[in-house]
Amino acid sequence: MDRSVSPCDDFYRFACGGWISKTEIPGDRPGWSRGFSEINERNQTVLRGLLDDAVAKPGTDANSKKLGDLYKACMDEPAIEKSAVGELAALLRPIDQIKSPDDLAREIARQHQGIGKPLFDFSASPDFKNANQIIGSLDQSGLGLPDRDYYLKTDEKSEALRKEYLGHVERMLVLAGVPKDKAAGQAQTIFAIEKLLAQASLSRVDRREPKNLYHRIDIDGVLKLAPNFAWKTYFAAVGIPTVKEINVATLDFFKELSKLVVEEKLDNLKLYLRWQQIHGAALALSTPFVEESFAFYSKRLTGTDKILPRWKRCVGFVDHAMGEALGMSFVAKTFGDDGKAKALEIIHGIEGAMEQNVKTLAWMDEPTRKAALEKLHRISNKIGFPDKPRSYEALKTSPSSHLANVAASAAFENKRDLGKIGKPRDKNEWLMTAPTVNAYYEPLFNEMAFPAGILQPPMFGRNVSRAVNYGAIGMVMGHEVTHGFDDEGRQFDADGNLRDWWTQTVNTEFNRRAQCVVEQYSGFKPLPDANLDGKLTLGENIADQGGLKLALLAYRASNKGQPPAPKGTYSDEQLFFLGMAQAWCEKRRPEFSRLLINVDPHSPAEYRVNGPLSNLPDFAAAWKCAPTAKMIRKNQCQVW
Numbered sequence: 001m002d003r004s005v006s007p008c009d010d011f012y013r014f015a016c017g018g019w020i021s022k023t024e025i026p027g028d029r030p031g032w033s034r035g036f037s038e039i040n041e042r043n044q045t046v047l048r049g050l051l052d053d054a055v056a057k058p059g060t061d062a063n064s065k066k067l068g069d070l071y072k073a074c075m076d077e078p079a080i081e082k083s084a085v086g087e088l089a090a091l092l093r094p095i096d097q098i099k100s101p102d103d104l105a106r107e108i109a110r111q112h113q114g115i116g117k118p119l120f121d122f123s124a125s126p127d128f129k130n131a132n133q134i135i136g137s138l139d140q141s142g143l144g145l146p147d148r149d150y151y152l153k154t155d156e157k158s159e160a161l162r163k164e165y166l167g168h169v170e171r172m173l174v175l176a177g178v179p180k181d182k183a184a185g186q187a188q189t190i191f192a193i194e195k196l197l198a199q200a201s202l203s204r205v206d207r208r209e210p211k212n213l214y215h216r217i218d219i220d221g222v223l224k225l226a227p228n229f230a231w232k233t234y235f236a237a238v239g240i241p242t243v244k245e246i247n248v249a250t251l252d253f254f255k256e257l258s259k260l261v262v263e264e265k266l267d268n269l270k271l272y273l274r275w276q277q278i279h280g281a282a283l284a285l286s287t288p289f290v291e292e293s294f295a296f297y298s299k300r301l302t303g304t305d306k307i308l309p310r311w312k313r314c315v316g317f318v319d320h321a322m323g324e325a326l327g328m329s330f331v332a333k334t335f336g337d338d339g340k341a342k343a344l345e346i347i348h349g350i351e352g353a354m355e356q357n358v359k360t361l362a363w364m365d366e367p368t369r370k371a372a373l374e375k376l377h378r379i380s381n382k383i384g385f386p387d388k389p390r391s392y393e394a395l396k397t398s399p400s401s402h403l404a405n406v407a408a409s410a411a412f413e414n415k416r417d418l419g420k421i422g423k424p425r426d427k428n429e430w431l432m433t434a435p436t437v438n439a440y441y442e443p444l445f446n447e448m449a450f451p452a453g454i455l456q457p458p459m460f461g462r463n464v465s466r467a468v469n470y471g472a473i474g475m476v477m478g479h480e481v482t483h484g485f486d487d488e489g490r491q492f493d494a495d496g497n498l499r500d501w502w503t504q505t506v507n508t509e510f511n512r513r514a515q516c517v518v519e520q521y522s523g524f525k526p527l528p529d530a531n532l533d534g535k536l537t538l539g540e541n542i543a544d545q546g547g548l549k550l551a552l553l554a555y556r557a558s559n560k561g562q563p564p565a566p567k568g569t570y571s572d573e574q575l576f577f578l579g580m581a582q583a584w585c586e587k588r589r590p591e592f593s594r595l596l597i598n599v600d601p602h603s604p605a606e607y608r609v610n611g612p613l614s615n616l617p618d619f620a621a622a623w624k625c626a627p628t629a630k631m632i633r634k635n636q637c638q639v640w
Helices: 011-022 036-056 062-075 077-096 101-113 156-175 180-200 218-225 231-237 251-263 266-284 287-302 310-334 337-360 366-377 402-418 466-483 504-522 538-559 572-582 590-599 605-613 617-622
Strands: 031-033 120-127 130-140 246-248 380-384 440-442 447-451 586-588
Touching: 011 572, 011 605, 031 036, 036 062, 036 310, 062 310, 062 402, 077 101, 077 266, 077 287, 077 402, 101 231, 101 266, 101 402, 120 251, 120 402, 130 251, 156 180, 156 266, 156 287, 180 251, 180 266, 218 231, 218 246, 218 251, 266 287, 266 402, 287 590, 310 402, 337 366, 337 380, 337 447, 337 466, 337 538, 440 466, 447 466, 466 538, 466 572, 504 538, 504 605, 538 572, 538 605, 572 605, 572 617, 586 590
Parallel strands: 130 246, 380 447
Antiparallel strands: 031 586, 120 130, 440 447
């Protein structure tokens, strides 16, 4: 804490100022937080121990042997240095054989099944209008820079970054064997194709509107929409030749894609495909590739000074490749049954608070209230870890080739994902692994998940005061509940279907209240020359504000019948607010902050704390803030 700052002037600095002044961002990180980063660091250490054991004592368990193979091959730098050039050449060789539209489609399918997402993305997704059914989803993809706007903005910083990106592509091509006198020209050709894809892509703000992403036209509609691409060849190559049910998320993108594959020279498309493979494989290759990729994507874009130690990169890879197998061992070490019971107690309290909130909202009419309560009562909660972990029997691993394992794990996941198309959704499936330090609400499933990875101090402690737990993890749980009713989530009903269940009057009032939040956050300035985008961050900001309110209501309800806590420096409710704020203490490098302003729907930590608190009268009462205090917003925004 920094007690020299008044809590009524800047609560974030009051709660986190001491931590901020003492904390240095590690050289291998773009930012650091007291909650997410410190928990993740501890979790990674646990996972490292589990993987070291899997390498040393693989035992008879098939998953243990495969986990050991993945980690061992990733950690074997001398082997990677020796084999990288030959393995990359083998990865690129099929591209040279492309001579026809069918060949092009087959090669894109090969890359989609392995490393890279060139030109577009194809995956399984719930049908927005019938969420229990899984269909195919075609969507925009294929860029080398983090977002379409990096190709389209005309300001000086964007122009400079594009030049640096061209230099990066050129250097990577040279490492892959392209003569220096040809690499610059090839980089320009690749960039030109990516820019065409960017121009056809939907912006992040437009993608926040679910209706913009739902166009179920099935296979016949795809063939008419983009007739110049060999779709039948592609679908046969990815293993689903008879697919019929397809949603095209971005119609205009695929219209332009259809033009691109006939108007662009085939040799140029082959250059682009080579780059996509090099870029996708870079971190699994030898040191020059790894360092060049790090220099642009981490050092330039996020300001990070050093690359993560090898073991951390390898732990991350194994968690990505076999997360549910690794997660079960992690859970056994870190998360007990009592932890699950305590977490469920808080969630049920949060949901009870939301019920009371919905029942008493003056701006909501009875038909909308009834539908909202039905949706709330139907939310499914997942805590800690999956009841039935995923099978990895079909995954083939190698103890000697890291790149082969990267490709094999990607192919395994692609086949598993596409295999869901045409079937009812699996309600037991998790979208995160158990060690993940995060949580989610999925509107198409109307479910929330809180992995064991985030249910650790300072977010959650089995032996921590209830005030702090409700402030920290309670706010996160309330945040996820509120996502079901934010500007996106509210468009899905209790079954997860995209359906308008709001009466017109209530809909208008919701939008008026949401606009207040847009305007509030658009006024925040993380960098001297960059404001937040209140529209991009709207859903998360609504969820933060709703989550804080629900957590406080649930905490108060949990106190009924409890003996009073011993008197200390701070009251219980002051501890609640400190627990909330201190879970978000954070530092970011300026470059990383700029990147996230462009691409992240979450506001920086300072505004995730001060923004919601400035709209909450209970905060002002707890800290006895005068109406004129800086932390008390005159035009308070309240959605939920």
